[in-house]
Amino acid sequence: xxxxxxxxxxxxxxxxxxxxxxxxxxxxxxxxxxxxxxxxxxxxxxxxxxxxxxxxxxxxxxxxxxxxxxxxxxxxxxxxxxxxxxxxxxxxxxxxxxxxxxxxxxxxxxxxxxxxxxxxxxxxxxxxxxxxxxxxxxxxxxxxxxxxxxxxxxxxxxxxxxxxxxxxxxxxxxxxxxxxxxxxxxxxxxxxxxxxxxxxxxxxxxxxxxxxxxxxxxxxxxxxxxxxxxxxxxxxxxxxxxxxxxxxxxxxxxxxxxxxxxxxxxxxxxxxxxxxxxxxxxxxxxxxxxxxxxxxxxxxxxxxxxxxxxxxxxxxxxxxxxxxxxxxxxxxxxxxxxxxxxxxxxxxxxxxxxxxxxxxxxxxxxxxxxxxxxxxxxxxxxxxxxxxxxxxxxxxxxxxxxxxxxxxxxxxxxxx
Numbered sequence: 001x002x003x004x005x006x007x008x009x010x011x012x013x014x015x016x017x018x019x020x021x022x023x024x025x026x027x028x029x030x031x032x033x034x035x036x037x038x039x040x041x042x043x044x045x046x047x048x049x050x051x052x053x054x055x056x057x058x059x060x061x062x063x064x065x066x067x068x069x070x071x072x073x074x075x076x077x078x079x080x081x082x083x084x085x086x087x088x089x090x091x092x093x094x095x096x097x098x099x100x101x102x103x104x105x106x107x108x109x110x111x112x113x114x115x116x117x118x119x120x121x122x123x124x125x126x127x128x129x130x131x132x133x134x135x136x137x138x139x140x141x142x143x144x145x146x147x148x149x150x151x152x153x154x155x156x157x158x159x160x161x162x163x164x165x166x167x168x169x170x171x172x173x174x175x176x177x178x179x180x181x182x183x184x185x186x187x188x189x190x191x192x193x194x195x196x197x198x199x200x201x202x203x204x205x206x207x208x209x210x211x212x213x214x215x216x217x218x219x220x221x222x223x224x225x226x227x228x229x230x231x232x233x234x235x236x237x238x239x240x241x242x243x244x245x246x247x248x249x250x251x252x253x254x255x256x257x258x259x260x261x262x263x264x265x266x267x268x269x270x271x272x273x274x275x276x277x278x279x280x281x282x283x284x285x286x287x288x289x290x291x292x293x294x295x296x297x298x299x300x301x302x303x304x305x306x307x308x309x310x311x312x313x314x315x316x317x318x319x320x321x322x323x324x325x326x327x328x329x330x331x332x333x334x335x336x337x338x339x340x341x342x343x344x345x346x347x348x349x350x351x352x353x354x355x356x357x358x359x360x361x362x363x364x365x366x367x368x369x370x371x372x373x374x375x376x377x378x379x380x381x382x383x384x385x386x387x388x389x390x391x392x393x394x395x396x397x398x399x400x401x402x403x404x405x406x407x408x409x410x411x412x413x414x415x416x
Contacts, residue, residue: 101409196332244276
């Protein structure tokens with residue numbers, strides 16, 4: 001029974017009583033009708049109370065049954081998990097192999113005023129091997145095949161499970177000096193490193209074996225994000241240390257600032273010190289670098305503008321007899337700008353200036369290098385580059401280079 005049914009019964013009973021009342025005496029009929037109504041009302045209240053009790057008990061019983069079912073299912077799941085030991089994931093045949101990448105850098109060039117030798121050059125083939133050794137360390141090895149010779153460009157392991165969020169790198173690596181020295185050749189905006197890197201540190205930049213300690217510094221309430229890198233390496237650079245193998249010490253302090261949703265800036269100051277007692281040489285290198293980038297979030301793949309620059313100050317001192325003694329500071333630097341026109345085309349230009357680091361009369365050279373890059377994908381790009389340069393002898397030359405770069409594997413044109 002439900003409430004509607006009880007109400008219908010009550011109404012029908014009242015109607016019947018009304019009909020019976022019309023056939024009796026007025027006074028006695030009214031009294032009997034009132035008693036009947038009172039008794040029906042009491043019966044309705046009793047039935048309503050019983051109905052509420054029954055439906056409430058059913059609701060409570062249903063909820064209790066549902067809760068009991070959930071508890072029983074959880075108990076079965078726990079028992080089955082405890083009964084069966086944990087199973088190790090099955091490893092495929094190549095699961096323990098490192099990630100392998102290969103990058104090819106091929107070029108065709110033409111130089112004015114000189115014989116057209118080596119017009120087509122396989123500039124470099126780079127083989128990259130990367131692997132997570134365990135949850136706390138990762139290893140990277142990069143081999144470079146150039147001019148028929150195979151060499152280790154970089155090979156190091158880094159460890160991240162250190163206090164204060166420190167990271168320790170051990171091995172042979174490109175040192176953190178300025179910004180572009182850390183980058184591999186195929187990741188640059190131009191086909192070569194800036195003149196100041198090539199003249200002060202050699203064609204391949206500053207690369208040495210040693211240890212590097214990286215620390216993401218707390219901001220101490222100052223806007224921005226700051227990082228400190230300290231490196232101890234073997235000072236074996238032919239230009240900076242004249243081929244010595246004594247320890248050298250370097251450090252870089254860098255900062256990053258998000259100025260808006262689309263723009264950010266970064267700046268760094270680097271220093272490197274080393275000696276070579278065999279030639280009585282002391283070298284101090286200081287580099288100031290800055291960069292500004294515009295990259296709207298909604299058009300990050302089609303619109304981007306970057307401008308960067310570095311100023312290098314190289315002080316070399318030879319403590320030799322008076323006739324051969326040399327102590328001087330040489331300066332050099334570059335400014336580079338690139339503009340992504342759309343998803344496929346990138347235009348850029350770089351200006352270089354550097355003074356000769358060699359002892360003797362002060363001389364300088366400069367170069368202007370516009371570029372146009374067709375970025376087919378992250379796997380392939382083609383770049384046309386024109387360079388107008390003047391050397392230390394004040395001779396001017398023009399060079400046009402067509403660069404073709406392809407990449408295979410999970411790690412493409414890795415930027416740092």
